[in-house]
Amino acid sequence: MTTYPTFVAERLTDFVCAWQQAQPHEMVLHQAKRLLLNQLKASAEASRQPAGLQLLAQAALAAGVAGPGTGVALWWSGLRVPRARAALLHGQLLEQLDYGDTHLPSQTSITAALLPDLLALGEIGRHGGARVLTALLVGVEVALAARDLTPAPHVASVARDLGAAASRCTLLGLTRAATSAALAPMCAAWPQAAGDAPQAGAALADLDDFRRVHEIALHCRPLPVAALAPVEAALALRAQAGGRSLQRLRLAVWPGSSKAPQRDELLLDSVATAWLMGQFTADERLAACREHPTTRRLRDTIHLWRDDRLPGVHASRLEAWFDDGGQEAVEIDFFLGSPAHPLCDSQLCELFRSAADDVVLPRRSGEILQALWGLDRSADVGGLLALLRRPA
Structure with missing residues (x-):
């Protein structure tokens, strides 16, 4: 008899492997761009605040660890730092102001936990924009599905870890065996009492629709x-x-x-x-x-x-x-930014410009937006990330 954790691991592996070879519908990719732009808005605003400026100042002291032309770009600074350091600092910026996004049914913020390392990997590996956006969608959907399936005290960390692993497997195009090896141990750690295979099958039946991604609210103000x-x-x-x-x-x-x-x-x-x-x-x-x-x-x-x-x-x-x-x-009834009352693209762009124009040149904000909306056609996500810097 297939155990609950084994069934879940196999279903998630199927999902990840399917999207390693495919590209979501244009409307779903558009939602991924909106999630990315919203997080860039949050990090730009945080980089202007005293705590964010202090983080960037501390990063400048360690920037020499990555020599010229190595490491990854540290957003809103012009510095290059080692991948792990960049992902940590980007994650700290994203968490400062409650200005990111929230999956309303679970009241969970997942995107900010996955995005920093995913973009760093994308930059190092010179992956195309469509692959990075797909990896983000897969990681977010897997993480939120994990929350639906694991009513355990450690559900938040399980969800983040599974989502991050799923996004990395998608981005890197790992084999089925390697993908299963990455996901199965995390599922095996779940309590056996979490549920049964039929229950999991029902909960995971809609994975391919990316339903949970469309239940995410974008914060129009820096508030929980x-x-x-x-x-x-x-x-x-x-x-x-x-x-x-x-x-x-x-x-x-x-x-x-x-x-x-x-x-x-x-x-x-x-x-x-x-x-x-x-x-x-x-x-x-x-x-x-x-x-x-x-x-x-x-x-x-x-x-x-x-x-x-x-x-x-x-x-x-x-x-x-x-x-x-x-x-x-x-x-x-529905605050602005919630799925039933979404920010339109122009409103989201305006919020980004408001946050970023004091950090980069106003003309650079326009270049960032142009690069982001065309990211699915870009051969290298590094082109977008290179724009996220203060002018010299």
Whole structure:
């Protein structure tokens, strides 16, 4: 009898090997480009912040380890560093601002965990853009499928490891035996109680459709996913208030949102800051904004309510009471950037330009965008990565 881990490993191996020899539909590749552009936006914005500048400064001290013409390009710097160092630093940039993406059903961020090493491998091996994009799609889909199949405490690390292994196997075009050797030990480590083969078969039946990739939300603001709908509600309600003096707020969020006290604090701080500033950018995340006495006073008037009538983390409701006795409310069904209310390509490009124009020359931002949208026709992904640098 085929065991659960063996069945899963074989099915995932079949999936990876099939896409080593094929190319996803143009619409699916387009989604991969959007995921990549969104992460480049997040890293560019992070590279402008104090913590990001410090990371790049530290990298400059170690850049001599990779001699001229060796190593891989360190984004937004002009440096070349060893592959492992570059992947680590890129991963740190991507995680700084909660400005990347989230798979809504699982509330998981996977792309940022796979992309840095995948692009480094693509640059070193001079792989074509279509192969890199396909490898990204396969890795993300495998990682998210692993989350569906492993309700274990270590599910997040299992998912990341499996996704990374699947993306590398796809990129390098490994044989079936080598692909199985990479994936099977990770599946074998799962608890035997995780499920059975028929259950896994049902869960993996739609792998080839890349369904999970299309369930990923792109963050239009540097915020955790649980704060995106509330902040959008705050900005909409503020515009609706017409400058009236605010008395108090009541914020309704989905009960499945994180209940960690520090996350609730960040959520309330973000709503209060958005209301006071009329926007939410990386500047509004700074301690000077969050800890300002005016922000604290407004935050203390917000009542947080977990409403089981809300359908998911993509929705929120905000009610306001004013000193003149009036009351207003706004309900967000799907925040901007969620799969049901996606950022259009032009909006995503504008967010990228806003993040990158102060890091590279504005004309270079246009070159980056042109290279990215044509990446599936590029013979070497290194051409795009060479553009991600500060001007000399």
